[in-house]
Amino acid sequence: MAANTFAIAASAQIQFGLKAGLNIAELNTSNSQYAAIAGGTPQSIKNYPRTLFNAGALVDVPLNKKFILQPELSFSMQGATGNPNQGYQVNATETYKYNFINLPVLIKYMLPMGIYAETGPQLGYLIAAHIDEVGIGAMHKVTYNVKDQLKSTEISWALGVGYQAPFNVGIDVRYNLGLTSYNNASATGLATSPIQNGNLKNSVVQIGVYYLFGKTKEPAPEQ
DSSP: OOOHHHHHHHHHHOEEEEEEEEEEEEESSOEEEOOOOGGSSSSEEEEOEEEEEEEEEEEEEEEESEEEEEEEEEEEEEEEEEEESSSGGOEEEEEEEEEEEEEEEEEEEEOOGGGGEEEEEEEEEEEEEEEEOOOGGGGGEEEEGGGGGGGGGGEEEEEEEEEOOTTHHHHEEEEEOSSSBBBBBOSOOOOGGGGGGSSSEEEEEEEEEEESOOOOOOOOOOO
C-alpha cells in the first residue's frame, strides 16, 4: 500500500496557481474598545465587518489519490469598522486597516465530483496598520499609523470547502480564525490603538477563485 501511495504521488504533477478573492473581515477583542472620537469624551466602540480583497499564489502537491498539500502565499487586507455605541455619534467611525502577508499550509481532502474540504494552520505577517478616524458629519478626519502598537505576526487556523473543475479553475470558501493575539498596545492613547488592553484576533471569511497551470497526470493504476 505504501508503495502504491508513493507511485501515485510520483506520477502526479505538482501544479502552481494564482488566486484572488474577497475578504469579509472583522476583529475579535477580549475587552471593550474605546476611542476619543473627534477629540471628545472616549466612546465605547463596536466592530462591524469590512469587505476587502486578497490575492496570491499557491502550490498543489498531490500526496495520494485523496490528499493534496497546498501551501499558499497571499496579500490580505483585513481589519474592521468600529462605530460608537452611543446613538448621538452614529456617523462617527474608526476604520481599522490591517494588511497582512499570509502563509497558510493546507491539507485538502478530495471528494467525488471535484468537491473538497481543506484545513490547516496559517502564519500572518503584518506589513501595515492604520486607523482612519472620521468624526461627526465628516468634520474631523485623521489617519493614525498603529503598526508599532501591534505584534508583527499572528497564527490562525483555516477551515474551508471548495470545488475544482476539470479545466483547472476552482473556487473555495474559507474561514480563518485567529488563534493568537497580536495586540501590543498599552492603556495610553485611546485614539491610536484599536484596543488598549486584552486580546486582538482576526476573524476572516474568504471567498476565492483560482487557476492552476499545467494538467494533472492520471495516477498510475493500483496493482
